[in-house]
Amino acid sequence: SGTPHWLxxxxxGPHFVDPARGGPHRDAPLLMIEARSVxxxxxxxxxxxxxxxxxxxxxxxxxxxxxxxxxxxxxxxGLREAVGEGRVTVHxxxxxxxxxxxxxxxxxRVLPAxxxxxTHDEFRTWADDRGTKHLRQEDFYRWVRGTHDxxxxxxxxxxxxxxxxxxxxxxxxxxxxxLGVPAPYHPRESEIDDEVRSDLDRWSRDGDVEFxxxxxxxxxxxxxxxxxxxxxxFVEHRLATFGAYEDAMLAGDTTMSHSLLSxxxxxxxxxxxxxxxxxxxxxxxGDVPLNSAEGFVRQIAGWREFVWHVYWYFGTRYxxxxxxxxxxxLPGWFTELSSDxxxxxxxSHVLDQVRTTGWTHHIPRLMVLGSLALQRGWDxxxxxxxxxxxxxxxxxxxxxxxxVGMSQYADGGRMTTKPYTSGGAYIDRMSDFCGSCRYKPxxxxxxxxxxxxxxxxxxLHRHRDRFEHNARMVRAVRGLDRLTDLDxxxxxxxxxxx
Ligand code: FAD
Ligand code: SF4
Numbered sequence: 001s002g003t004p005h006w007l008x009x010x011x012x013g014p015h016f017v018d019p020a021r022g023g024p025h026r027d028a029p030l031l032m033i034e035a036r037s038v039x040x041x042x043x044x045x046x047x048x049x050x051x052x053x054x055x056x057x058x059x060x061x062x063x064x065x066x067x068x069x070x071x072x073x074x075x076x077x078g079l080r081e082a083v084g085e086g087r088v089t090v091h092x093x094x095x096x097x098x099x100x101x102x103x104x105x106x107x108x109r110v111l112p113a114x115x116x117x118x119t120h121d122e123f124r125t126w127a128d129d130r131g132t133k134h135l136r137q138e139d140f141y142r143w144v145r146g147t148h149d150x151x152x153x154x155x156x157x158x159x160x161x162x163x164x165x166x167x168x169x170x171x172x173x174x175x176x177x178x179l180g181v182p183a184p185y186h187p188r189e190s191e192i193d194d195e196v197r198s199d200l201d202r203w204s205r206d207g208d209v210e211f212x213x214x215x216x217x218x219x220x221x222x223x224x225x226x227x228x229x230x231x232x233x234f235v236e237h238r239l240a241t242f243g244a245y246e247d248a249m250l251a252g253d254t255t256m257s258h259s260l261l262s263x264x265x266x267x268x269x270x271x272x273x274x275x276x277x278x279x280x281x282x283x284x285x286g287d288v289p290l291n292s293a294e295g296f297v298r299q300i301a302g303w304r305e306f307v308w309h310v311y312w313y314f315g316t317r318y319x320x321x322x323x324x325x326x327x328x329x330l331p332g333w334f335t336e337l338s339s340d341x342x343x344x345x346x347x348s349h350v351l352d353q354v355r356t357t358g359w360t361h362h363i364p365r366l367m368v369l370g371s372l373a374l375q376r377g378w379d380x381x382x383x384x385x386x387x388x389x390x391x392x393x394x395x396x397x398x399x400x401x402x403x404v405g406m407s408q409y410a411d412g413g414r415m416t417t418k419p420y421t422s423g424g425a426y427i428d429r430m431s432d433f434c435g436s437c438r439y440k441p442x443x444x445x446x447x448x449x450x451x452x453x454x455x456x457x458x459x460l461h462r463h464r465d466r467f468e469h470n471a472r473m474v475r476a477v478r479g480l481d482r483l484t485d486l487d488x489x490x491x492x493x494x495x496x497x498x
Contacts (some may be wrong), residue, residue, distance in 0.1 A: 033078030046215035141302030180251035189227035243292035248430035262393035323412035370407030375455030424450035
């Protein structure tokens with residue numbers, strides 16, 4: 001019972017100290033280490049650095065005398081200072097690097113992971129049973145729904161269909177600049193936030209740590225109480241329209257009907273089980289339509305869970321995958337989040353949002369930022385690093401599969417069936433960005449050419465040999481043969497300046 005238990009900065013909720021769920025003894029002293037070297041390793045978004053430190057310090061304040069909070073340069077130093085060579089327990093950390101580190105220390109006993117629905121062993125058995133190196137989220141999701149009894153009616157899916165994506169891909173309502181749903185929950189800052197902000201100011205003034213982006217005011221929950229308020233606000237006031245508009249974008253409504261819960265889940269402030277259960281309860285009580293409850297459950301019990309397990313199952317080398325052999329560096333304007341470099345209205349809005357908040361919903365990430373990186377042939381590892389640094393919810397486990405696999409197709413299709421990218425027509429259909437853009441989504445060559453439309457054809461041309469063998473891409477690739485101005489387009493893309 002006296003063995004101290006170490007809480008990483010993304011293990012902040014009650015399920016990380018619960019003896020009934022394999023956690024530390026209820027009397028075990030707790031240890032938290034704020035390691036400055038983590039901030040030095042990358043140029044993080046300031047809002048992210050602020051959120052993580054604020055959440056850790058708020059948790060320490062709640063735990064009071066039970067926790068020893070050590071500010072150190074590295075985890076190793078912090079551990080030495082707190083316990084010397086003494087024994088410590090810790091729940092399975094969330095990155096390969098941290099996992100290798102705790103496993104290398106004989107005095108540390110690693111307890112099972114918390115904060116996910118499915119265990120590592122259960123996933124391994126499920127994946128090994130597939131007998132293929134290509135894993136599909138849809139198969140996994142159906143299995144989770146059944147084994148966890150989520151949105152089920154008897155042995156089948158509620159409403160008779162597993163997948164309601166067809167109802168869930170609607171464009172934004174035409175003619176309105178916002179979706180008209182109540183605003184998301186906004187936390188109120190505390191003295192701890194001020195203290196973190198003045199530390200960040202001091203460290204950057206001293207040249208110790210560099211940041212990108214803006215951090216005030218804090219928009220995302222830093223405590224369990226705030227995270228629960230965010231969850232409540234979402235399921236009660238915003239979930240009903242989540243499904244229909246989950247893929248839509250509006251320049252004047254950046255949050256649409258999304259939950260904004262990713263950072264709270266990834267900090268461990270919320271447990272995914274409570275999120276999906278509450279969404280299901282809202283559907284069962286007749287307050288939200290099935291397509292919204294299902295869409296949200298799919299995001300958490302399907303995508304989030306799948307991405308976590310793929311990260312461990314595919315191993316440490318997965319991050320180095322680069323099937324398309326993309327090696328271009330990211331341009332300075334992109335890494336600096338300067339929003340007007342290309343004049344593309346969609347991109348300016350999205351980069352602006354990343355700079356001011358450190359968050360966008362999934363379609364700007366996938367179909368604007370990630371799609372651009374793929375079309376331009378940017379190095380997938382650098383793109384992964386950029387996403388990791390620039391988003392409040394970015395952690396190694398979630399970024400590697402989402403960027404290397406899902407967005408950059410660098411794994412050659414081990415977790416998706418096709419590359420996610422499009423020309424301007426998709427962005428035009430799903431947003432209101434194009435009307436006020438200096439480019440035209442239907443134009444591919446010349447001064448009015450939409451960079452996404454031109455970039456899309458250029459990408460298909462560069463990888464024609466590979467994509468021709470993909471059943472979901474073959475029609476698109478054949479479209480190249482109908483382009484009478486392909487040579488001109490390729491020449492234009494070769495000389496692109498931005
Ligand atoms: P909602 O749309 O309300 O969805 C509900 C929840 O589902 C999210 O809070 C999140 O926990 C979960 N979720 C949905 N999709 C995914 C997914 N693909 N992977 C993991 N969780 C998912 N999500 C992160 O949490 N951290 C990341 O670093 C991250 N990087 C991404 C990078 C790219 C290129 C892409 C395409 C997606 C990435 N995502 C990431 C997934 C997704 O975009 C965000 O989780 C979501 O936009 C967060 O906003 P929200 O909480 O309002 O989500
Ligand atoms: Fe983006 Fe092209 Fe539309 Fe402009 S025209 S907003 S660049 S998709």
